[in-house]
Amino acid sequence: MITNTATRYGSLARVLHWTIAVLIIGAMILGQIGIRTEPTADNIGFLTTVFSLHKTIGVTVLALAVIRVIWALSQPRPVPLHPDRRVETFAAETAHWVLYAALFILPLSGWVMHAAEDGFAPIWWPFGQSLPFVPKSESWAATAGMVHWAAGVTLGVTLAAHIAGAVKHALVDRDSTLSRMWRGTEAGDPARAGGHVAAFVASAVIWVGVLGLTLVSFGMPGGGTQAQTAGGGEWTPVETDLAFTVQQLGSASTGHFEAVTSDISYDPDSGTGAVTVTIDMTSVTMGSVTDQAKGGDFFDVATHPVAVFEAAIARVDGADHTADGTLTLTGSSVPVTMPFTLMIEDDTAQMSGAVTLDRRDFGIGASYDDESSVGFTVEVAVELTATR
Ligand code: HEM
Ligand code: HEM
Structure with missing residues (x-):
């Protein structure tokens, strides 16, 4: 029944x-x-799988x-x-x-922490990398x-x-x-009903106590930690779109990286700063050829799960800037200069940049040594919104 x-x-x-017992x-x-x-x-590949699972x-x-x-x-x-x-019941x-x-x-x-940090190890469900109402914010991620x-810990003790x-x-x-x-x-004797309100109240007291103590000790999101970054040159990315486009059998094909973290400092007065972008290569999506893009012929994410772009930021003129640094991708480190525009309004910065790379510089697609099926040039486009 x-x-x-x-x-x-x-x-x-x-x-x-x-x-649920097995899953939890x-x-x-x-x-x-x-x-x-x-x-x-x-x-890092193993760790990404562990956390995604x-x-x-x-x-x-x-x-x-x-x-x-x-x-x-x-x-x-x-x-x-x-x-x-009575006590046991x-x-x-x-x-x-x-x-x-x-x-x-x-x-x-866990989900709030994941959505706030834009980090590694995507959820494998086709939804939920971000959550509405949850900003990309270190303080939110830390509190969650x-x-x-x-x-x-509460679950572990209770479950034991x-x-x-x-x-x-x-x-x-x-x-x-x-x-x-x-x-x-x-x-059991159906005449002896259970379901005591006191037990429900006791569990609520336990949770309010545990969560209250945690929040009082470590701060609410947007509390203490924000004060340290305000006024400084630290920026927290809230939305990043990193896309690349390559000619595939003569037509443009675009892919995206879903899990990109950036660490940005920028001083609007001098127009200088630094940026480190970490790309979880396993988060690449490219429509029907996602698996090929991840495979040994191209990004080889099993061997090189992470790519890093480290650069110095310099203002050229007005909103025009360059990020001048090194891109380490599939094990090769290549100097890359990316021009970008930067608009800052109050505490929100909007950057938009593009650069053309040559896949042969990184040994990507080495077995496709002419352009008949996959072009050599790769257009990379970055759109990023950050808040201070
Ligand atoms: C090896 C692991 C587990 C064992 C041996 C076990 C055993 C039991 C047993 C025997 C009952 C019936 C209690 C009764 O009739 O009064 C029960 C109920 C229950 N268990 Fe578990 N359990 C396990 C894991 C879990 C886990 C992981 C959870 C959730 C986190 C869980 C949540 C519950 C809840 C909420 C009830 C009450 C169900 C209800 O009356 O609505 N159990 N469990
Ligand atoms: C059944 C539900 C879950 C249980 C029992 C659970 C349990 C745990 C435990 C025991 C840890 C290690 C202890 C720690 O936090 O330091 C952990 C870590 C973590 N969990 Fe979960 N979790 C659950 C769901 C989730 C979900 C849905 C997400 C994200 C979508 C998530 C994201 C994380 C992350 C990112 C960490 C690493 C935290 C760190 O590095 O400090 N968890 N979880």
Whole structure:
């Protein structure tokens, strides 16, 4: 039976419980592996996969959690098996509420962190690299990261107690608690309803305490950290579009990099500054030829997952500037000068630049040594909006 009764978990509640359990424990393990792996040139590809998988699973958990809660609200909750053990029943119910909330707080805080930092490791769902209402902002990313961490610890502790409880019921009490969730066994006295408001309140107190302490200790987004950057020459990119166009079988074909981070300093008075752009090469999209673009003949992202452009910024005249530096791409470092225009209005900067590169300088497409299928020149266009 798909539905619950007062003494039984229906199949849908059980499938959702165990699917989410596997996914969330997987996400925690991947998160731990991710933060414990030092990012080096050798393992950045591995790390990108770990975090992409972590994020993709996390967003899946959020979707399943919505379904689970809607379903749970439409169903009777099976009664506690030992309503006379009041403390134990209260503790178990409190843990259930804490876990329900974790199913939302963890994915949402992770997603906000991801959307705010425009960083590596895209989510593999075809949506959600950015979120409406979430600016590209280091302070947002840092705060969401702290919430994510604190919520992860809360989840870990609660889950340990939850699993220990399940094991105790199976091995010590030898009752039907676990088999009621695992196999849908019928158990309990339907006259002894559970569902104490006090347990719900206790879980809310736990979450408000954990999240409140985190925010008070580390600051709200846009709080303390912003004061340090205001007035200085530091700019935070809020939107970056990095596109490249190449002639393919005689017609122009354009690709994009979805995950680009930039670190920009610029002093409007002197018109000078510096920029470091880091491109996650695995985030390239090029329509139907995305896989070829990533492959060994072209960007070879498995060997060279990251490209970096490091340059000094200088004003030429008015809005006209140049970024003069080095582009390291597919293992080759080549001097590149990119002219660009820069418009600054209040605390928002809009830059727009383009440069023509020759793919042979980077050894890209070496096996296509004439222009019959892929042209030599590559037009690169950058549009970037940053705020101070
Ligand atoms: C190996 C891991 C797990 C085991 C052995 C386990 C075991 C159980 C058992 C036996 C129940 C039924 C309790 C009862 O009838 O009173 C239950 C309920 C529940 N579990 Fe788990 N669980 C595990 C993982 C998780 C995870 C990862 C989560 C979510 C983060 C979770 C969330 C819940 C919730 C919210 C309930 C209450 C369901 C309801 O009554 O609506 N569990 N679990
Ligand atoms: C089921 C949901 C999730 C769980 C249980 C979970 C758990 C964790 C854990 C335990 C860590 C390592 C501890 C730490 O934060 O320092 C972590 C890190 C991280 N998670 Fe999640 N996560 C979830 C969903 C997500 C989602 C949906 C995203 C993004 C879309 C995300 C992004 C991240 C990132 C970027 C880190 C690295 C943080 C850092 O470098 O400090 N997580 N997560």
